Amino acid sequence: MTQRLSRRILLQTAGALAASGSFVRLARAQNAAFGGRLIVAADSEPKNLNPAMVASNGVFFIASKVIEPLAEASFEGQNGLVPRLALNWEGSDDGRSITFKLRDGVKWHDGEPFTSQDVAFSALKIWKPLQNLGRLVFANLEAVDTPDPTTAIFRFSKPTPLQLIRNALPVVSSVVPKHVYDGTDVASNPANLHPIGTGPFKFAEYKPGEYYRLTKNSVYWEKDRPKLDEIIFRILADRAAAGAALEAEEIQLAAFSAIPLGELDRMSKLPGIKVISRGYEGLTYQLVVEINHRRKELADVRVRRAIAHAINKQFVVDTIFLGYAAASTGPVPRHAAEFYEADVPTYAFNTARANALLDEAGYPLGADGTRFSLKLRPAPYFNETKQFGYYLRRALAAVGIDVQLVNADVAAHQKAVYTDHDFDLAVGPPVFRSDPAISTTILVQSGIPAGVPFSNQGSYKNDELDGIIAKAAETVDATARTQLYKQFQKIVATDLPMINVAEWGFITVARETVLNVSNNPRWAVSNWADTELRSS
Numbered sequence: 001m002t003q004r005l006s007r008r009i010l011l012q013t014a015g016a017l018a019a020s021g022s023f024v025r026l027a028r029a030q031n032a033a034f035g036g037r038l039i040v041a042a043d044s045e046p047k048n049l050n051p052a053m054v055a056s057n058g059v060f061f062i063a064s065k066v067i068e069p070l071a072e073a074s075f076e077g078q079n080g081l082v083p084r085l086a087l088n089w090e091g092s093d094d095g096r097s098i099t100f101k102l103r104d105g106v107k108w109h110d111g112e113p114f115t116s117q118d119v120a121f122s123a124l125k126i127w128k129p130l131q132n133l134g135r136l137v138f139a140n141l142e143a144v145d146t147p148d149p150t151t152a153i154f155r156f157s158k159p160t161p162l163q164l165i166r167n168a169l170p171v172v173s174s175v176v177p178k179h180v181y182d183g184t185d186v187a188s189n190p191a192n193l194h195p196i197g198t199g200p201f202k203f204a205e206y207k208p209g210e211y212y213r214l215t216k217n218s219v220y221w222e223k224d225r226p227k228l229d230e231i232i233f234r235i236l237a238d239r240a241a242a243g244a245a246l247e248a249e250e251i252q253l254a255a256f257s258a259i260p261l262g263e264l265d266r267m268s269k270l271p272g273i274k275v276i277s278r279g280y281e282g283l284t285y286q287l288v289v290e291i292n293h294r295r296k297e298l299a300d301v302r303v304r305r306a307i308a309h310a311i312n313k314q315f316v317v318d319t320i321f322l323g324y325a326a327a328s329t330g331p332v333p334r335h336a337a338e339f340y341e342a343d344v345p346t347y348a349f350n351t352a353r354a355n356a357l358l359d360e361a362g363y364p365l366g367a368d369g370t371r372f373s374l375k376l377r378p379a380p381y382f383n384e385t386k387q388f389g390y391y392l393r394r395a396l397a398a399v400g401i402d403v404q405l406v407n408a409d410v411a412a413h414q415k416a417v418y419t420d421h422d423f424d425l426a427v428g429p430p431v432f433r434s435d436p437a438i439s440t441t442i443l444v445q446s447g448i449p450a451g452v453p454f455s456n457q458g459s460y461k462n463d464e465l466d467g468i469i470a471k472a473a474e475t476v477d478a479t480a481r482t483q484l485y486k487q488f489q490k491i492v493a494t495d496l497p498m499i500n501v502a503e504w505g506f507i508t509v510a511r512e513t514v515l516n517v518s519n520n521p522r523w524a525v526s527n528w529a530d531t532e533l534r535s536s
Contacts, residue, residue: 279518280505
């Protein structure tokens with residue numbers, strides 16, 4: 001039988017959060033089918049909550065309830081989208097313009113009207129020059145015409161595929177208010193810490209180390225939404241603590257695999273708790289071995305293929321991810337049905353073949369059983385990436401490659417790999433974001449300046465691959481563009497500029513009283529307008 005979130009637990013939570021005196025009215029009985037407070041685990045504290053500038057899941061997790069994009073991902077919508085601030089969008093035949101018809105009657109949380117001027121400002125002043133992903137997607141955007149308050153016409157200097165812009169909308173098109181940001185230093189504007197949006201929830205409060213609090217937008221443009229009165233993101237960086245809090249009913253939901261994977265089977269059997277893998281199809285993470293091609297040994301494709309053969313992908317899936325992942329075949333995951341190409345070279349786990357390739361490449365085993373040594377830097381973002389680093393060291397030792405494992409915090413890791421190039425191999429977890437041009441081609445494209453995270457900092461260069469990437473960027477016909485990306489996958493899988501090992505989504509664990517969970521491919525980073533609490 002599902003237990004109701006008790007008043008005692010809510011009062012305990014309120015006491016913890018109100019210790020500073022800044023938040024005194026947290027406890028409220030959850031006895032209505034409509035309304036109530038959802039308490040959620042959050043494992044990080046993004047200091048910038050402006051998704052128009054920082055398009056990352058840590059920011060979206062909180063800010064997507066406050067600041068809205070032009071469109072959101074959908075399981076049922078046309079081309080996998082549903083309208084948000086834009087009602088529809090249409091590209092010109094020559095690929096040089098896209099017209100967005102915007103929703104009328106929408107208001108910002110401070111009462112000002114939302115108009116096409118806000119879209120134009122966000123696109124030209126933030127997405128294109130400042131946003132980590134928008135710099136790529138809107139590289140050729142030169143103007144946004146605003147003939148009336150509900151029309152925004154994007155104009156491009158070169159043909160730009162509607163397919164790309166459409167696929168990118170949920171990720172890159174968060175709109176912020178021009179009247180708040182215009183004439184200010186966008187990067188240091190206070191609204192980055194206290195966002196003002198058009199979404200179903202208003203940003204109310206942030207207590208460092210404790211919680212973020214969002215409250216209901218009572219004049220939200222969508223009828224009868226939101227269904228919750230409040231969302232509390234309680235800071236719980238430790239996965240075990242998040243699991244204990246969920247069992248104790250101190251929180252009602254933990255997304256982004258905030259519960260240890262080893263606990264999921266047990267927790268799925270507990271009364272009142274549900275474990276859900278759906279809702280991350282648009283947020284596929286990829287476990288990738290990044291390769292520094294400046295090393296003579298690694299510049300040889302035979303060595304890269306040997307490393308691929310030395311990795312037992314199924315063991316990684318079963319042991320590190322406990323089955324909550326799938327083995328990868330290349331840079332585009334299976335969930336991306338629009339682009340995925342299955343007919344690519346693969347590298348079955350085969351240490352004999354790996355040893356033969358290394359011998360062929362001219363790196364025989366020495367008297368100490370070692371061929372050469374490599375420096376490996378596992379990304380510190382997830383337990384799984386760190387665990388894979390330990391596994392990879394053992395796997396390569398089995399074929400005579402000595403691995404020096406170097407662990408570091410996030411800042412040091414990113415500097416070493418993406419700025420200083422102080423690595424031979426690195427473990428990275430890039431995210432596939434609906435279209436290869438958004439965050440995937442940059443992993444293998446040459447000419448990326450130093451310091452760009454999650455990009456080709458291994459100095460790999462392939463003129464044919466670069467040509468395909470450049471051609472796809474200006475191919476307006478969606479069918480032809482998709483075929484180019486299928487060629488792209490075949491070249492990457494053949495030449496192995498990086499090694500794709502596994503792909504995974506995340507897991508949501510929630511009390512059964514939380515309804516409308518995981519109902520779109522980016523649910524954890526969508527607006528939760530229809531999420532509700534059922535009393536029991």
